[in-house]
Amino acid sequence: MKKVQHYINGQFIDSVSNEFFDNYNPATNELISKVALGREDEVNAAVQAAKNALTGEWGQMKLNDRIAMMYEIANEIDRRFDDFLEAEALDTGKPYSIARHIDIPRGAANFKVFADTMKAVADEAYQANTPDGKKMFNYSVRKPKGVIAVISPWNLPLLLMTWKVGPAMACGNSVVVKPSQVTPTTTSLLGEVMSKVGVPAGAYNVVQGKGSITGNLLTAHKDIDAITFTGETVTGEMIMKACSVGVRDVSLELGGKNPAIVFADCDMQKAVFETTRSCFSNSGQVCLGTERVYVQREIFDEFVAKLKESASKLKLGIQHDESSDMGPLVSATHRDKVLEYYKKAEAEGANVVLGGGVPKMSGNMKDGYWVEPTIWTGLPETATVVKEEVFGPCCHVSVFDTEEEVIKMANDTKYGLASTIFTENLTKAHRVASQIDSGIVWINSWFLRDLRTPFGGMKGSGIGREGGHHSLEFYTELKNVCIKM
Numbered sequence: 001m002k003k004v005q006h007y008i009n010g011q012f013i014d015s016v017s018n019e020f021f022d023n024y025n026p027a028t029n030e031l032i033s034k035v036a037l038g039r040e041d042e043v044n045a046a047v048q049a050a051k052n053a054l055t056g057e058w059g060q061m062k063l064n065d066r067i068a069m070m071y072e073i074a075n076e077i078d079r080r081f082d083d084f085l086e087a088e089a090l091d092t093g094k095p096y097s098i099a100r101h102i103d104i105p106r107g108a109a110n111f112k113v114f115a116d117t118m119k120a121v122a123d124e125a126y127q128a129n130t131p132d133g134k135k136m137f138n139y140s141v142r143k144p145k146g147v148i149a150v151i152s153p154w155n156l157p158l159l160l161m162t163w164k165v166g167p168a169m170a171c172g173n174s175v176v177v178k179p180s181q182v183t184p185t186t187t188s189l190l191g192e193v194m195s196k197v198g199v200p201a202g203a204y205n206v207v208q209g210k211g212s213i214t215g216n217l218l219t220a221h222k223d224i225d226a227i228t229f230t231g232e233t234v235t236g237e238m239i240m241k242a243c244s245v246g247v248r249d250v251s252l253e254l255g256g257k258n259p260a261i262v263f264a265d266c267d268m269q270k271a272v273f274e275t276t277r278s279c280f281s282n283s284g285q286v287c288l289g290t291e292r293v294y295v296q297r298e299i300f301d302e303f304v305a306k307l308k309e310s311a312s313k314l315k316l317g318i319q320h321d322e323s324s325d326m327g328p329l330v331s332a333t334h335r336d337k338v339l340e341y342y343k344k345a346e347a348e349g350a351n352v353v354l355g356g357g358v359p360k361m362s363g364n365m366k367d368g369y370w371v372e373p374t375i376w377t378g379l380p381e382t383a384t385v386v387k388e389e390v391f392g393p394c395c396h397v398s399v400f401d402t403e404e405e406v407i408k409m410a411n412d413t414k415y416g417l418a419s420t421i422f423t424e425n426l427t428k429a430h431r432v433a434s435q436i437d438s439g440i441v442w443i444n445s446w447f448l449r450d451l452r453t454p455f456g457g458m459k460g461s462g463i464g465r466e467g468g469h470h471s472l473e474f475y476t477e478l479k480n481v482c483i484k485m
């Protein structure tokens, strides 16, 4: 049986206690690997290695060499593309067609974009008069923050982990990563890449394990200087509490309950196409995905019929089948949670336009964690599936009449991550975008990303912005030096 190990101080190792946990293929429920379970010994060793790296070869590396190394990491991911593709698809259940276009290329791009950011970053300088008629000169320089704990989720494992590791390392920090227990493989595979391109030992460390055990130990460790976390809002709250001890910085990319607003003057084809993507891509397991759709009354029936037609065409299938559009959910636990929401929607009076249950899958897929793409209408705005993040392939479609009304409906949530607006009237699009409380607004599109832009959520969706130079605010300390002249 394949083993997934920790990567600590440049070495692949098992746990001292020799404990492992099981990792399953979500499409078939077959055991695919045994994953090392990290406890105190492994967390301590990884943090110590990361700390030592800061004063060793890694910490002393010249900026240009570090930037070149970031490019080498990206190039090596590209060279090992097929290994990453297979590992990511097997852990998550997602079709190759998705991982090939999103997860793996973005995993590589996340190193290049932050290498470029570091190359271009300027220091600040100010001149001013002093009270005694002389002058002062101030300059501010950035230094790495130290040892960064990276705690990442399972929905886009390599992409979201490197979204943090890329800028953290480009800025000169060392990292200790704890990936999700259900998608451990590509994080360890990245350790092979680091070794291959000669990243000094201790700069990149991985401790595999469960959130309640390994994650807790890592966030509580006194030598962790800052924590960057992507995951559920409730976990984010716990991590924020852990950060208060020692007054450590925290970046939180959390859950969402993202609205799509479809005005009667939209391009119908575009709105249906993009909303199908935003609701059902990656089996609805995208933090930026839409779960609430608001459609203006004049086109409500037509839009619902077309969304149903479009979603009905999605082909559920195994990872390596190139015609698969949608995979299973990531784990049996998550499948059960999503199916509970499906039941609740019906119990609260939803009209099930599409799906609502478990599809019949054949062959070795029959034991996988499959659920049907699902569309509901008819629920009040207070209904559970309109309020809570389901994180499955589903959406509720509500009707609205006026712009003012839909802005209120869209903002009536504890989250504020992303939203989409469909209208051909650009003045209206800008007017509505300015009033929506979300960190990201897409107009007539979805998931179009320029990695230099600020990424993050308002309200319960997180704290801080990452992306381009915004990531530097978190991954570096700014030091001001004042000289009297």
Ligand code: NAD
Residues within 6 Å of the ligand: 151, 152, 153, 154, 155, 160, 178, 179, 180, 181, 209, 210, 211, 212, 214, 215, 216, 219, 230, 231, 232, 233, 235, 236, 238, 239, 252, 253, 254, 255, 256, 286, 287, 288, 389, 391, 417, 457, 461, 462
């Ligand atoms: P999760 O919070 O359950 O787990 C995320 C990570 O935290 C995992 O590695 C887990 O092991 C770890 N963890 C859990 N409990 C912990 C603890 N007490 N201490 C330390 N670590 C702990 O989230 P998930 O189910 O893996 O991911 C899905 C969630 O992530 C959804 O809510 C989704 O919206 C959110 N998400 C947000 C973004 C974003 O950019 N805002 C991106 C992707 C996913």
